[in-house]
Amino acid sequence: MTTLYYTPRFLLTLIALITITVPYLADHNTTHVFNPTWPGHARFRNGQTMSLGVYLGSMTLWKTWSSSSEQDRLWIATVIAAAYYITQG
Template sequence: MRTSRLVLTGAAVGTIVGTARADLNATHVFNPDWPPHARFHGAAGWGTVAGAQLLALWLLWRPASSAAEQELAAKTAALLPAVAWAPFFGALATPGTAVEDEPGHLPRVAGVPLNLVPATLVPAVAALGYLLHRRGL
């Protein structure tokens, strides 16, 4: 079994589980203070992220018919977690948005709100997985 496949699998599974824990709870999708349409978008957004990661897992674990197909599958599987997390940073540029409901509400890692940590690390792990793939590992 290739190490790269396991690393990329971790990025995809971590994205599914992490976003489910963060979004499918009383602070987000099941928050009674949120308007129903906002809750709808939260649930739909999570479904989109989870579906993309399931696609990444399928690409990683299905048999490839050629080396070129395997290369494209690994590249796509590495990009999908990055695509899921990159909007966190773009959203910060939208007026009126914040990474937490109340400033200081979330735990910090080196002064950074906790939810921005996986938004940075998971794409880095996916990039590492792809680099390992390129080296045949």
């Protein structure tokens, strides 16, 4: 296969891995999830957002590398990857 074939896949894979890992690196500490001064509801919502990142990143990886129609698969993977960042607005 050509580089043009794999470039969108590698970019979507990079975005998916960032979506999965960065929220945990940034928020899974005493300043966010384990902050005793935050109300329980705020910590719950933060954990929920972190979980959303894992779910959407995993779905992006799955759709990027699954064996369905090339154009449809990459389009759906792009929409799934963008959903996390759209909800953060």
